[in-house]
Amino acid sequence: MFWDCYLFLSLIVYNSMSSYQKYDAVIIGSGPNGLSAGIFLAQKGKNVLIIEASSTVGGGTGTKQLTLEGFQHDVCSAVHPMGYLSPYMRTLRLEEYGLEWIFPNASVAHPLDTGEVILLKKSVEETAEQLGADKDRYIRLMQPLAKHIDWLMEDSMRPLGMVKHPFFMAQFGLKALWPAQTFANFYFKEEKAKALFAGCAAHSILPFDKFFTAALGLVFLATGHAVNWPIAKGGSTAIAAAMRKCFEAHGGEIQLNQKITDFGQLPAARSYIFDTDPFQLASIASKQLPDSYTNQLRKFNFGPGVFKIDYALSAPIPWKNKAALEASTVHLGGTLAEIAYDEKQVWEGHNPTKPYILMAQQSQFDPSRSPQGKHTGWAYCHVPNGSKADMTEVIENQIERFAPGFKQTILGKYTMGTADFQAYNPNYFGGAVTGGAADITQLFTRPVARLDPYSTPNSQIFICSASTPPGGGVHGMNGYFAAQSVWKNVLS
Structure with missing residues (x-):
């Protein structure tokens, strides 16, 4: 009870630092799940910002000229x-x-x-x-x-x-x-x-x-x-490009080349959705989440x-x-x-x-x-x-x-x-490209066991990456369900 009150009061103070709370949701990471979450909330008429550490959106849906001139290679995901x-x-x-x-x-x-x-x-x-x-x-x-x-x-x-x-x-x-x-x-x-x-x-x-x-x-x-x-014709990057266009067509905003290492770097918002692996969430929001929860995140098996x-x-x-x-x-x-x-x-x-x-x-x-x-x-x-x-x-x-x-x-x-x-992509901890092992211990309870796996003990912080159900893949379902949770619990 004390912890919930502390978090509530600290977030009131944090948000009051901005004279105008511009965003309903800030999403950290622009993989397919971050983009899906952003599109869902933008379609609901909400002000949504996606912050991406890289110079491009898409996470694993990237295509680059990796070998010789004229050869386009999918960096991670390839067939969909x-x-x-x-x-x-x-x-x-x-x-x-x-x-x-x-x-x-x-x-x-x-x-x-x-x-x-x-x-x-x-x-x-x-x-x-x-x-x-x-x-x-x-x-x-x-x-x-x-x-x-x-x-x-x-x-x-x-x-x-x-x-x-x-x-x-x-x-x-x-x-x-x-x-x-x-x-x-x-x-x-x-x-x-x-x-x-x-x-x-x-x-x-x-x-x-x-x-x-x-x-x-x-x-x-x-x-x-x-x-x-x-x-995808032209490479998997075409999926990310189309999702970005869809997001921006509904009023969404994207900031690139912005690496977030501390929660204090984030602008004031009513909710925060992390399209990151559990380790990054634990690190970035260590002061906003209880130790009991971040300790569980750090035990995640990739x-x-x-x-x-x-x-x-x-x-x-x-x-x-x-x-x-x-x-x-x-x-x-x-x-x-x-x-x-x-x-x-x-x-x-x-x-x-x-x-x-x-x-x-x-x-x-x-x-x-x-x-x-x-x-x-x-x-x-x-x-x-x-x-x-x-x-x-x-x-x-x-x-x-x-x-x-x-x-x-x-x-x-x-x-x-x-x-x-x-x-x-820092989400691929140790080269694990699917968001973590989906064995019986983590198939239904990823990243930790909660009735709402996208929520955290902090009522304003959520996670939507491949480390949540239903796991890895370019399908956007993690982001969709996480955004539904945000909509139901914070923004509706």
């Missing part, structure tokens, strides 16, 4: 099924603000050492046709999720307790709570279906023996049956990081099976057992020797990414948080395994280790 299917971002009609989506022929290609490539296609039946004895099992599993993809997106991307379709989600949950390896081995009989599922489940960046790792495998497969995973390479290439990636060129994303890692072993090693603090690799080939579908006749490649693997290892050789050896001659196509390359990612 969640962005396209996001229940909130779809309402923004970002196409009216210049965003153009490009759709490949398939979402995922998963090569095997046999020379076969399993393609995740929009059609459940066409995908299942590739899976041999698991054809009917796959259809029975995925058709209900594909049919109700809107329900799945709406409810799987909500905080706990806000489900709108409880019966459907209960049926999904009975499968989703399984460890991914247990689920795949129980449900499928042959390696092709198991491998396709494993490649999608590994987006969780968790070992496959943890509960709820089946969830992300199922969700990503389902998104592939809703839309062929799209890329999980593994990533090591990424951007390539300028002389030709398309020479996949052993050319069918792999049909997909925007290629999952490299071989079998379920191999991928499960690799993700377990990373979780336990070991750098992988045959890593699971996420690879994107954007220029295959977007000629604006590279000079005529040339191509870009984007590849990353998971590594322990804060790893200092140079994974270039092991990544390229793994690509060569499925694309012999790849090394001969390399014209230039640009590597980013865990420290580079954190320098690019």
Whole structure:
């Protein structure tokens, strides 16, 4: 009680320092979640300021000329099924603000050492046709999720307790709570279906023996049956540019190149929304929040990081099976057992020797990414948080395994280790690009356990980053729900 009174009085004093309280909300950070929160409140007619430390908005949705002249590379996020299917971002009609989506022929290609490539296609039946004895099992599993993809997106991307379709989600949950390896081995009989599922489940960046790792495998497969995973024309930065235009069109204000290290740097406002990781929130607002809460923030588990390479290439990636060129994303890692072993090693603090690799080939579908006749490649693997290892050789050896001659196509390359990612965006602590581990201890209670995960003990301070539900990804849902909390509790 004493602490609440103290905070209330201190904020009255702080706000009284300004003779005119200009802002209803100040948002620290302009990633997709900060922009989403800003758009929601600006559309409500509120005066909103976004403060960004960088010279550009967008956080992980950045595109730069990293290698050679004329080659445009996505610095972090590259392929965006969640962005396209996001229940909130779809309402923004970002196409009216210049965003153009490009759709490949398939979402995922998963090569095997046999020379076969399993393609995740929009059609459940066409995908299942590739899976041999698991054809009917796959259809029975995925058709209900594909049919109700809107329900799945709406409810799987909500905080706990806000489900709108409880019966459907209960049926999904009975499968989703399984460890991914247990689920795949129980449900499928042959390696092709198991491998396709494993490649999608590994987006969780968790070992496959943890509960709820089946969830992300199922969700990503389902998104592939809703839309062929799209890329943004011109680069992921186009998403941020469109969101900025939408925000400013509704009267929002942005200040760039303003790094906030102390709460006292912020202008007076009725509310403050942090699109930052928990550590930064604890540091910046240490005097405005109780020690008990900031201590919990500092215990947040970020999980593994990533090591990424951007390539300028002389030709398309020479996949052993050319069918792999049909997909925007290629999952490299071989079998379920191999991928499960690799993700377990990373979780336990070991750098992988045959890593699971996420690879994107954007220029295959977007000629604006590279000079005529040339191509870009984007590849990353998971590594322990804060790893200092140079994974270039092991990544390229793994690509060569499925694309012999790849090394001969390399014209230039640009590597980013865990420290580079954190320098690019401080939210990526130790190279963790998804906002923190989404294991059972943090899946529903991120960054700390609260009925309203976007709120803090200070009634004017909120958090909206990927470290809140529903976690990482360019979907803006964290910002949307955080802004709803601000609207309900402060601004309405």
